[in-house]
Amino acid sequence: MRPYSEALQHLKDAGLRPTRQRLVLARLLFCCDEKRHVTAEEMHAEAQMNGTPVSLATVYNTLNQFTEAGLLREIVVEPGRTYFDTNTSDHHHFYFETEGRLHDLPAEALELSRMPDLPEGTQINRVDVVIRLKGDAS
């Protein structure tokens, strides 16, 4: 995992004060090679195992702040669990229902043709496509 300096830059860019807790979470989220899909509980456990604990309440608050700041994107695929995606660019998802795991779909892997007319006075904020999968991805 890359160093804290990069995490620091993310926070600065977002205009968030670089506290110890935010640095820990930013590094775990943004300073690894792949994009991630995480829950608050997972990040809480991960910080713990990393030897840099952050209280659960702070994890929740921080993930929400990161989302507001545009560093994360919120995804809802199941009642009662919120996922955060470190990939904030335009893309969609596979959802492995048995495992409760999300996987990015490259933007070009799926194409939406023939979009419907929008109701008057509205604009598209986002289009979410979730391909729900059954079965084992071994």
Next chain:
Amino acid sequence: MRPYSEALQHLKDAGLRPTRQRLVLARLLFCCDEKRHVTAEEMHAEAQMNGTPVSLATVYNTLNQFTEAGLLREIVVEPGRTYFDTNTSDHHHFYFETEGRLHDLPAEALELSRMPDLPEGTQINRVDVVIRLKGDAS
């Protein structure tokens, strides 16, 4: 709203015992002209106003049973709130974020071309497309 006899038929077809509570909810859900998107709380309030109260716990249980029986479809667009759709056929949704309201999109209004390859050993269970709208649909 059409009579209870039709609601009764829905329950029979689904193999569910026609209790008073189930009949009340089935009628409110299935015996009106449009397809509906409802939450448990809404149905609870509606039964109340209808003069045929059903306890909230029973509303939850019943909506889940209806879903298992294929009479309803569950939709998640927001953390902490589950919607049930009386339209169980293949179709997608507009979601009015400011109002928290769902609206059906006819199946032909949106076309998915170029579907991605699926991971080995998996099959598609369902594809959910939600077009999230900002602004007022007046």
Next chain:
DNA sequence: ATACTTGCAAATCGTTTGCAATACC
């Protein structure tokens, strides 16, 4: 010095469950 942030514990929200009373066949 000041304003912002943290952590804890309590509160909240939507939903589920245990169980005694009740309704259906």
Next chain:
DNA sequence: GGTATTGCAAACGATTTGCAAGTAT
């Protein structure tokens, strides 16, 4: 009569919040 269903109240899990103590600028 026997099994399924209901309603209440308590339990639940995820998330949020109030507030006193701690930290960044």
